[in-house]
Amino acid sequence: MSRIRPVKPETWTSDTLNAVSIPAMVTFLAMTNHADDHGRHKDNAAIACGLIWPMRGEITPVHVEDHLQQLEAEGGICRYTGCDGKRYFHYPNWFKHQKIDKPSLSRLPACPHHAPERCGTCKGPCTRREELSATPSGAIPEASPNPRGVLDLPSQPSPAHSAPTTEQAAAVQDTLVTIDAGPAQKPSKTAGQKVFAEGSPTPPRTLGEGSAPGSRILDPGSSFPTGRTAPDAPVSANQLIGEYVAACGERPPNDVIGHLGRTVKNLLAEGIGPEHIRAGLQNFAANPKHPSVLTSMVNEAMNSRSAGLARPGFRPNVPAHQAWTNPVNAVAAYAEEL
Template structure:
């Protein structure tokens, strides 16, 4: 049974949502009206297609792709209990205030791991921060995190993104092409994306953000150190390369041969004097 739900304005400026296709965003919104009062439903693309796209030509396979993208973006959690598949909208209790909620007939997830925190601060409507339901859901919006200043050669760490604004920098703002961020929260792909976007003159297109996000997630999944990824991201950003070149730049910096120490001028002169003395001694001996 479809239900009335609320949506916050921050949904439309969320970087996480902006990286998704428009159809996937609509499927996500439609899910809110389809899930029960605890944010759960049966994970079956055919049923969700019938509920969310009843009059459109979209196929259940299209909806399955939407669900996969939403899961990869940590907006929903897909899980199994026994042989049955279910899904839950992450952070449901924190962003939906429901009057007299009906107890869910669907079992909760066996485990509810939190998705990585991200680089922005305003919560996305019924998602973003998983598994932390509270008796009195808060609808207040936290103040934005401060951002550090750019430098040419330092690179550190900071965090948090899901569900907030477009941080476009005015064209008149002067920014360095190198990134340098001081860490504030755990390292995640979304955090790195947020840092990169914060230091762009204008907000990059959603497709580029999505490509960079996939590259960062893959490298973090391979246990590449976030510090190495940040160094590579800074170098890639300064060169203006294609997103597909990012892993190569990270690898180049990670595995670069250490520079050979160059002897000082004094050492060079002392060595030359010793060689000359040895040569004179050899001539006198002969």
């Protein structure tokens, strides 16, 4: 949970913060709002980026990782591995600049490089780190990369043999150095220091590839063509009015454009096709009148017929209805209608 943290006036003249970039300084100040009451927080650039740069798409976790590296190099923060094996960082000068009334207990492991404090995992002095680091004197650690060979000494000395002399121990040490260095390296004598064959248990923190803002989910599309195409975008009232204005020699008054726009919008809402509305607008542009006549012009474009009225269901060659007469041969005269 974020907290309110004060910023002292000396912050802006700090040699540590002025040695890093301005975005790194912002990251330093912003993370004080999210660190606990002991100045500790998880060492994760993605989490920090989401907390303090949520509205800045140009700042990515790669940039925040660079900020943390700059601050660590200048001593602004200390990055460490807790007794639970996870990465954390804290502010070494936290209590010099933050005055917290009744600070809550930290739930995160303490830093092993600075003054010992209460470990949030061990609920007191850190005991897990001591248990993990404690190794019996003279014992061979488990999972040693060097296989046991003829040069390995027995764990218990034989009663028939005395303890090895200083010269014998030096010879064995030289031989071990030769095996570890490989056949191309000449053996070198040491001053009694120990030789560590295995590498560091903590791999270096590296970022494989850069990150870019936006979604990382790519849509590959459909693998099987369906033969269907996307429907055409619906024609809007603004589009039709824009075509009408573009066809005019001079721009019509705003009242005329607004009246026509409302009329076109209502016609589209009724379900009238855009082609009929477009034909009505063309007729209106050729014979400008009051905007209220647009509805009549659209109706004319929809229902105009070349000859009279035609009732649905009748053949096109049937003439229009005529009044009843009294012909001599009624069957012949009204054969089509009887």
